[in-house]
Amino acid sequence: MGTDWAAVYEASYDQLVRFLYRMVWEEDRAHDLAQETFVRALRHEPDQPRAWLFSVARNLARDEARAAVRRRQHLTLVRAEEAGRVAEDAGQEMERTERHEAVRLALESLSERDREVLLLWDADLSYDEISEQTGLARGAIGTTLSRARRRLVEAHRTGEDQNATYR
Helix, strand or coil: CCCCCCHHHHHHHHHHHHHHHHHCCCCHHHHHHHHHHHHHHHCCCCCHHHHHHHHHHHHHHHHHHHHHHHHHHHHHHHCCCCCCCCCHHHHHHHHHHHHHHHEEEEEEEHHHHHHHHHHHCCCCCCCCHHHHHCCCCCHHHHHHHHHHHHHHHHHHHHHHHHHHHHH
16 A cells, blocks of 8 residues: 555645755755655655655755855845845844844753754654654653753743843
């Protein structure tokens, strides 16, 4: 019996996009990567389709991270050109960007395992699915999540404290 990819899509797409967004930090790119994940899925019949999707998505996001370095160099040039333009509400935009950056930096400060477990859990994967993706024992997932959440909060607070010091 074949995989009902339409049902898997309906059940997983939003969580997959959220997972990818937190890996690549670009909403449009996260949607593109989610679509690419499903395109690849149509060529396979995995035993656990949802877990397989997140594994493929994680690999695509890692590839995307490499490409992002090249794009950032280009964006630096574009931003320099746009620096002369005045945003209508620059203060609000700056605040949103700072919040976004603080969360990104806090997530990036975590170990890869902690970050991956948090992002998979946030994408609504079950403990069994997270265990399969990470290689951690199912019984260790709850403890790992708890510690990762605590480390994320601490990293975010540390970042806020450092920002307050420099202001």
